Amino acid sequence: MNIIQILAQELSATAAQITAAVELMDDGATVPFIARYRKEATGGLDDTQLRTLSERLQYLRELEERKQTVLKSIEEQQKLTPELAAAVAACDNKTALEDLYLPYKPKRRTKAQIARENGLQPLADLLLNEQPQDTEAAAQAYIGDNVPDTKAALDGARAILMEQFAEDAALIGGLREKLWREAGIHAQVIAGQEQAGEKFGDYFDHREAVCTMPSHRALAVLRGRNEGVLTVSLKYQPDETPITEQSEYEQIIARQFRISDGHKWLKDTVRLTWRAKIFLSLELDALNRLKEQADSDAITVFARNLKDLLLAAPAGRLTTLGLDPGYRNGVKCAVVDDTGKLLDTAIVYLHQENNMFAALSAMIRRHQVKLIAIGNGTASRETDKIAAELVKSLPEMGLHKIVVSEAGASIYSASELAAKEFPELDVSLRGAVSIARRLQDPLAELVKIDPKSIGVGQYQHDVNQSQLAKSLDAVVEDCVNAVGVDVNTASAPLLARISGLNQTLAQNIVAYRNENGAFASRKQLLKVPRLGEKTFEQAAGFLRINGGSEPLDASAVHPEAYPIVAKMLEKQGITAAELIGNRDKIRHIRAADFIDERFGLPTIIDILNELEKPGRDPRGEFQTASFAEGINEISDLEVGMVLEGVVSNVANFGAFVDIGVHQDGLVHISALANRFVQDPREVVKAGDVVKVKVIEVDAARKRIALTMRLDDETGSGSPKNRPSENRRADKGGKPRQQRQQQIGNTAMADAFAKLRK
Structure with a gap:
């Protein structure tokens, strides 16, 4: 099958759907754009399917490229046969391809190659095919200048056979899967490391099936090995099996090459091949596979948690007091207005409770604060207690206090971005600003922080970092585009996550906005330096302009679909302002009446849904927990x-x-x-x-x-x-x-x- 057919089968889609999606991606379209605005082309593939398609497409293209390299190498050696070419073409993964290529892969001069140069290949063939019992007699004929005696001849022949056994692609593939299904992993503490490695105590003598080992235990065991606390090995046979007995794996190798049960020399060759060559390689493969699967699971968990956190309901546009608790350095305070603009800062101290209470009361009254956001770090409970007293003592203010995660706030505080945003503000106070803003709108604030620093991962420093970064970036991109952003208030980091935009374009948008004032329409975005028609197509539907000259600019309706809305308005005899949000009038519109060559039923339905609830936020309603009184430690x-x-x-x-x-x-x-x-x-x-x-x-x-x-x-x-x-x-x-x-x-x-x- 070609790549399109493989992807269609894996995603349970048609070849036409996959072809359309691949063409759009190759043309530079992003996953959020394709998922939302190209449903007709892809048959409604969602963002999850498209992400999977994108990853698998890259893998399969790399596989095809590698196949061509392998075929070229074998052909240059004049060893390419039609059967081998067909086998290479049929490989559906990189491991199977490398198994096939192994006998032909250029390598350092091996014992087997030296033996062949010394003319011992015929002896190896004789011993394997005819299996004479008197191997010494068979080797006698091959003694020469470079082969001094029968022992050297038999050793050379054994090296050739061992390499031949270990490079049989079908055999190795079968043994690899059998070992993965049946082997157990055994972790043991290294003598003398018991105290230093106490946190790995559950794995000091731990056995488990490798194929079913959960990711958190696999990563824990592998971390213990990397820190020099544990040894980790694979067991392919029960401990009670005497080492002198032939393992089932050795029997499989013997059957593959039709080796007689009574031929001791060949049986010893098989045993040596399995234990000194094949098993060591497959053990490494299995542990790498375990690591890859554990990485994938851990990254998936991290990505899901990050998505839930980014799409957490915002508290809304309310003036907020952010408190970053601390003992020695005090509680850092920052008040931001309903747009997130910094209004006031202060540092108060828990040991001066009366002064702290008075200072905070004054700030709350002065700025008409409605929300208090408390970081959940050191001294948070003591700070929360004082906040509770403030809420009780100021009933007229309608205050609410919420403890929020401060993960990543310190990283943001020391970042170049924070320095540009608040060049005159002390680093410690920037964290309080971040805490306040993340309560108002978690998504808008958390995009400023490296996703790996938000603290919702599992063994995040142990997994493949490039794979983790790619996955988390995809989550952030999907979340930001699912919600959309107000182009007149969004920060550059938030804009940079919009489909089609990057850091440079986001900075250009902010610079244009600062110089020329708020954008009046989406079309005005085309005046931003380096923002061309192609970028506009990708980004426009996710950028909102409230109170502009075009009412539709405040919705998720893409500008390319405005003519469809114009036809609806003409048929209804009303204006856009009269139609938007008017459920009764929208329900009288028949979607089928507006289908044309470019826009099908899915897009028309999306347009009607958006007109009914323009700019709707997919995030849920804000809710908080009521922590029990007196439970602080x-x-x-x-x-x-x-x-x-x-x-x-x-x-x-x-x-x-x-x-x-x-x-x-x-x-x-x-x-x-x-x-x-x-x-x-x-x-x-x-x-x-x-x-x-x-x-x-x-x-x-x-x-x-x-x-x-x-x-x-x-x-x-x-x-x-x-x-x-x-x-x-x-x-x-x-x-x-x-x-x-x-x-x-x-x-x-x-x-x-x-x-x-």
Whole structure:
């Protein structure tokens, strides 16, 4: 199959859909633009399908390019046969291709090559094909100047056969998959590292099937190995199997080359090939595969959490006081107006409570503050307590206080962007500005921070960094374009995430806006330096202009579709201002009446939906958790307490919940619901407000175990508190409950080790 056919099969789409999408991408169209404004061409492929298509397209094109390189190399060696060319063409992944190429790949001079130069290839062929029992006699005829005795002859022949066995593509491919399905990983602590590597304690003697190992455990074990705490190896046979017995893998090699059971020399050659050559290579392949899968899973978790965080509901355009808590350096305060403009700053100190209370009260009254955003770092609980007193003492202000994540605020504070935005402002105060703004509009503020620094990832520093960056950038791009931006108020970093734009164009838009005033229409964007027709086509639909000369510019209707709206207006005999937002008039419009060669039914329906609710925000309604009074530290918690909290992070093994103390608690996947849960995101996502019960508190190790199954008895690690679906037998014969409990123990340890660090 060609690339288009492969992609069509993988995405369950037609070849026409894939062809159209590929052509658009090759022409420079972005995923958000194609997903929203080219539905007719692609048959309605969504952004998730298009992202997958884009990644697979790149992989398959790289594979095709590599195939051509391989074919050229083999042809230059005059070893290319029609059968080999067909086998290369049929390869559907890079691993299989490299297996085929291995015998022909230029390599350093090997023992096998030296043996062939010494004329020992015929001896190797004789020993394999005829399998004489007297190998010494067979080797006698090959003694010469470079082969002094029969031992040297047999050693050379063995080197040739070992290379031949290890370079059989079909054999290696089969053994690789068998090893992946059946092998177990064994992690052990290195002697003397027990104390230094305490955080890896759950893996000091850990065994598990490699193919089913969850990503968080795989990454933990591999990190332990990289830090010199653990040794990690693959076991391909049960420990009780005597090493002298032939393994099943060796039997497969022997059968592949029709080696007799009674031929000891050939059997020894097979054993040496497997244990000294093939297994070592396949062990490395398996561990690399484990790492790649763990990376992929961890990156997916990170991307999903980031998306949930970026699309968290904004508190809205209200004057906000941001508080960045601290003990020694004080609580940094910043007031921003409803547009995010900085109005006032101050530093107050917790040990001067009366002065702090008076200063904050004055700032709130002076600027008519409506929201107080409190960073969740050190001293947040003490700061939150004073904020609660402010809310009570100033009822006429209608104040609301919310604790928000301050992850990445310090990175933004020290960034070049923050320095340009607030050149005269102290670095410490910039963090308070960021905290205030991220409550007003999380998306607009968080795009200024490297996604990896936002703190919703799992082993984020251990995964493939380029793959992580690419995935997270895609998430940010999708989120920003799903919401859209006001071109007259958006920052350059926010504009740079819009389809078709980049940092340079975003800066040019801001510079033009500063010099010429607010944009009156989308068409005016074409006057921005270096913003041409092609870029305008990609970006215009995601840029909003409120109160401009064209009412449609405030909506997600693309300028290219304005003629369609004009026809609707003409048929209705009304103006755009009269139609936009008028549900009754819009419902009287028949979408089918406006279909033409360029715009089909999907686009017409999108236009009508947008006219009904112009510029609608896809984000949900803002909600906050009410933290329990008097619960400020782990020591304040008691087993059995039912509390309200906010989901701060979701991992494959469960969800972390902020319940108002310095450490997040963990709701293990088995305690998320009264049913079996395959993926925690089926139940919760970052930012959700949830009720939880405290089932275990370990203040010494700063561990809090929670459950969302409020009818669970305290100390609920017991099987009777687990849903029956979680007690089914798994494939390995262990009861589901037992396996979940084992996973829970190590997952909890991973999670809390990370929190403790």
